[in-house]
Amino acid sequence: MLREIATGNAIISVLAVVLALIVGAIMIAFTDERVQSAAGYFFARPGDTFVAIWDSVSGAYAAFFQGSIYNFRRPEFASGIRPLTETLTFATPLIAAGLGVGLAFRVGMFNIGGRGQMLMASAAAGWVAFSFDLPWGIHMIVALVAGLIAGALWAGIAGLLKARTGAHEVIVTIMLNYVALYLITWMLRTPGLLQAPGSNNPKTPPMKDTAVFPDLLGPQYNLHFGFVLAIAAVVLVWWILDRSSLGFQFRAVGENPNAARVAGINVKSMYLYAMLISGALVGLAGVSQVLGTVTTGFSSGIDAGIGFDAITVALLGRSTPWGILAAGILFGAFKAGGFSMQAAEGVPIDIVLVVQSLIVLFIAAPPLVRSIFRLPAPGSAPRRPRPIVTKEVEAK
Template sequence: MSDAQTPKGPAEPDEPATPSADPAAAQTLTSATPAGSAEVPPPSRWHTMWQQIVTGNALISVLSVVLALIVGAIMIAFTDENVQKTSVYFFARPGDTFVAIWESVSGAYVALFQGAIYNFRRDSFADGIKPLTETLTFATPLIAGGLGVGLAFRVGMFNIGGRGQMLIAASVAGWIAFGFDLPVGLHMFVALIGGLLGGALWGGLAGLLKARTGAHEVIVTIMLNYVAFYLVSWMLRTPGLLQAPGSSNPKTPAMKDTAVFFDLLGPQYNLHFGFILAVAATILVWWILSRSSLGFRFRAVGENPNAARVAGINVPSMYVYAMLISGALLGLAGVSQVLGTVTTGFTAGIDAGIGFDAITVALLGRSTPWGIFAAGILFGAFKAGGFSMQAAEGVPIDIVLVVQSLIVLFIAAPPLVRTIFRLPDPSKTPKRPTPIVTKEVEAK
């Protein structure tokens, strides 16, 4: 039989062998898709970016502000006298009610804008921009305090002792500011450093107790708030300490001009050097958290202290360092009040609720430095514009506080915001299907 007519036996060496016929390839990995299913193409770049936007925390913060403003508009309409009068004959002339609602809400928010950003009714640009400078002035201690609370959040600690840390820092800075005679520039610097050290030590005390004894920082900082308040109140009523000489009022003397923060835009504006310090603090906290090894250890402890401990990080030391820096930042807020805003003498109410407002600012800013910076300016605008709303439109100032509280409420409930705006749930976003890997073994 010729070679052309001879049937071939097993595969020749020069022929490609199939996996089932080659003993050397007894086990191979092949990818396969389920029967009856088509391969899904990868999502486009724009689709991926859109998914990141609609499922991100930044959008939740923005929509929380929008929802709070909407609820605030409803409250403004309900409390307006013209709306109440026109609602009596709503079914006869509904247009009057809608016009009254529009006038009340738009008038209130226009007054808020003119009191916080720019007043178009002023004759010159220099006068019209003054509301923005007021907003930045109000925002200065809020930014500093929010940075302190936010940094503690990143380490897994809840620092609600901002009031006590501000009071101690303000007392130390104020005592140096009115009790010593130092050259210009040096006096302000020494008072600033003294205030920062006072706030840092008061905050570091809570961190030390947590590190050494395991005491919960929430309980400790709450108690330290009371200790600081009554301590400062006692010093303000004691001659020779913080009380002004010859006065029976619990108030300090005026700060000396050599220690007061200088004006940034001239005496006609209230914006002072403290805002520059707040910007510098924002950059510093950003660098610590994003570019330094200390920030890496902070974030590792905040994510999982047990894993950080296994990785060789000294977790108790991180708690102490974090509270020292957090207290110094909140101390900067207190120093800004004493040396920048209230320079004629202060009382035990110098904190003005900023220690607790800082928690709101940190939550709105998602504990990120630049997010806190933006949130501080927003809340500064609410404070500056709220008085304008009350003066121009007769809107109760409490509505601004309600709007701020609603912002926190909506931020604390992201599923509610996603449901209202029909945003996708990040935990249920579709993923690209993974090919099924099978293993073929030669049948013996």
């Protein structure tokens, strides 16, 4: 059992995070002014340098914990748990977008167009949210559906082109990112489309209250109904991939499209269906931003880099729904705790970004992680002790 754990993919993801945190600790120590000052007289009093290193690293990671999980300095539990709710709020669009990217990975496709799909979904959901007067609940559902459809159709363009012409989805989705960005930018500067009436700024009007996601824990927290939708999306993707015939076809195409074609699976249709579902999931991230986080109006930066962060989340989660859920929460903690580290300890926010990048680097190099921690390679058989050979001596 221990050997199965040591050779599995999950342990590589965990150790990649550990290695990234270790490298992050080294960078925190090197950039700390107290450590630099103590290092100036290291040979006179080396203990001061080690104490400064410990204070710097422990203080930074303690601030990270208090900014992302629980703040022990707060007198009440309700206020102390607020950092965890912020982590879940940041994680909500990351989980949804990561599911979209991960599902495309399972079909052998690389959906790098998360930014464009989020922008189109945000524009559709936002336009419905501020343009129509509908009853509470119905207005939210209509805006949500509009965003999901917009994201699905925008990603479906890449799926259709790949199915009909063989165009590579990476190139198509990258180009669609630019098309969506400039299209939304133009719409935000055009009165009567997305621009707020009477304003010269490229920003939409505020969302109407009937379309905004309700708070889950009350107005004192930012956690909203989008997190529930993200969890429902995790369960839905798990059911599609592991319990449905469509998911079986997705996995078959992802493993070997030629063998899937010989087995009678319509590979071209699978590419189209996968991109439609992937775009809808990424679109859910855009809808969560508009109806749950930026309800006072949004600009062309509504995606906040989530479309690209979702690729990292999908890689860390090994393209499995539950792994993506855990990875999304982890990266939500990085976003929430990074600001606390910067405010409390003066740690540059760029170090958090470097840690995230190192996680991707280590995940992309499993042999490096295995060699550092001396883990056995997958498929290698355990060494068996050599049998003791004895000679029988004939009695004379």
